[in-house]
Amino acid sequence: MISYLKGIVAGIQKQSGxxxxxxLEVNGIGYDLQIPARLAQQLPESGGEVQVFTHYQIREEVPxxxxxxxxxxxxxxxxxLSVSGIGAALAIxxxxxxxxxxxxxxxxxxxxxxxxxxxxxxxxxxERICLELKSKLIEWRKTAGFFVATGGPAPGILEEVQMALxxxxxxxxxxxxxxxxxxxxxxxxxxxxVEEWLRQAIAHLSSTECSH
Numbered sequence: 001m002i003s004y005l006k007g008i009v010a011g012i013q014k015q016s017g018x019x020x021x022x023x024l025e026v027n028g029i030g031y032d033l034q035i036p037a038r039l040a041q042q043l044p045e046s047g048g049e050v051q052v053f054t055h056y057q058i059r060e061e062v063p064x065x066x067x068x069x070x071x072x073x074x075x076x077x078x079x080x081l082s083v084s085g086i087g088a089a090l091a092i093x094x095x096x097x098x099x100x101x102x103x104x105x106x107x108x109x110x111x112x113x114x115x116x117x118x119x120x121x122x123x124x125x126x127e128r129i130c131l132e133l134k135s136k137l138i139e140w141r142k143t144a145g146f147f148v149a150t151g152g153p154a155p156g157i158l159e160e161v162q163m164a165l166x167x168x169x170x171x172x173x174x175x176x177x178x179x180x181x182x183x184x185x186x187x188x189x190x191x192x193x194v195e196e197w198l199r200q201a202i203a204h205l206s207s208t209e210c211s212h
Contacts, residue, residue, distance in 0.1 A: 001056045002054045002056055002065070003053065003054065004051055004052060004053045004054055005024055005026050005031055005033070005051070005052050005054055005067070006026065006049070006050070006051045006052075007024045007025050007026035007027070007031075007049065007050070008024070008025045008026075008047060008048070008049055009022065009023075009024060009025075009043055009044060009045070009046050009047065009048050009049075009050055010023040010024065010025045010030055010046060011023045011046055012035075012040050012043065014040075017089065018037055018093075018096070018119075019034060019089075020034065020035050020036070020037050020039075020040040021033070021034055021035075022034075022035045022039075022040065022043065022052065022067055024050070024052060024067075031065060032065065033052060033054065033065045033066060033067035034064065034065070034066050034067070034088070034092070035052070035066070035067040035068070036068070036073075036092050036095045036096050037096045038069075038095065038096050038099075039052075039067065039068065039069045042069065052067035052068065052069070053067070053068045053069070053070060053071050053073070053074045054066065054067055054068075054074070055068070055074055055077060055078060057088065059088075064088075066088060066092075070100075072100060072144055073095060073100055075140060075144065076095070076100060076103065076104060076137075077091050077092070077095060079133055079136055079137060079140065080094060080095075080129070080133070082132070082133075082136075083128060083129050083132045083133060084128065084132070085125060085128065086125070086129065089120070090118070090120050090121060090125070093118045093119050093120055093121065094115070094118045094121065094129075096118075097117050097118035097119075097172055097173075098114065098117075098118075098172050098173055098176065099173050099176075102114075102172070102173055102176040102177070104137055104141065105176070106176070107129060107130055107133050107134060107137055108134055108137055108138055108141075110130040110134065111130075111158070111162075112126045112127060112130065113159050113162050113163060113166075114162060114172045114175070114176065115129060115130070117166065117171075117172045153179065153183075153190055153191075153192070153194075153197050154190040154191045157190075157191070157192075157193075157194050157197060158179075160194050161179065161194055161197045161198055161201065162175055162179075164194075164198055165178070165198070165201060165202075165205075168202075170205060174205060175201070178201040178204045178205050179197070179201060181204050182197065182200040182201050182204060186200055186204075188200055
């Protein structure tokens with residue numbers, strides 16, 4: 001119905017449950033859109049002009065608009081909504097927990113441990129997402145020309161490395177980025193020891209922290 005809205009940021013409100021509402025003024029009309037927290041942090045202050053890609057939904061006879069920073073993000077949101085038991089709140093929580101390339105990769109590779117880092121997503125829900133969306137996202141990725149990083153430890157090592165890094169307080173996005181860098185840039189083989197993956201990943205994460 002509405003593909004996108006281009007207008008002036010009139011305000012962003014944070015509501016209960018980490019919900020963010022963007023009020024966008026378009027030709028003198030104010031539209032309220034629920035947006036991911038990640039997008040809320042990227043938008044300019046009130047008065048800045050932005051383009052937001054939208055998803056229109058009617059729930060219990062109430063029309064709702066959701067806003068996203070790119071068509072790809074909206075596509076993945078819609079794919080998540082197609083999974084039984086996944087509503088808009090869980091879909092947005094997943095988009096906020098992992099950056100889009102990492103989220104798509106995580107679902108395609110069946111990485112349950114990263115998915116359950118999203119608030120409200122349990123193991124069974126994560127398994128259902130991977131089961132129902134793996135083939136759809138592989139196909140979507142081809143047609144959308146969407147690059148997904150493939151580097152990282154072998155599956156048997158991956159979970160142990162991820163859990164150790166998450167336990168140290170790193171976010172799912174930081175963990176995913178670090179493992180990709182260690183794989184692609186440093187060239188650590190997939191079947192290297194868990195300790196070596198951890199050592200290299202922590203070294204990378206520590207260096208990025210120091211540079212900020």
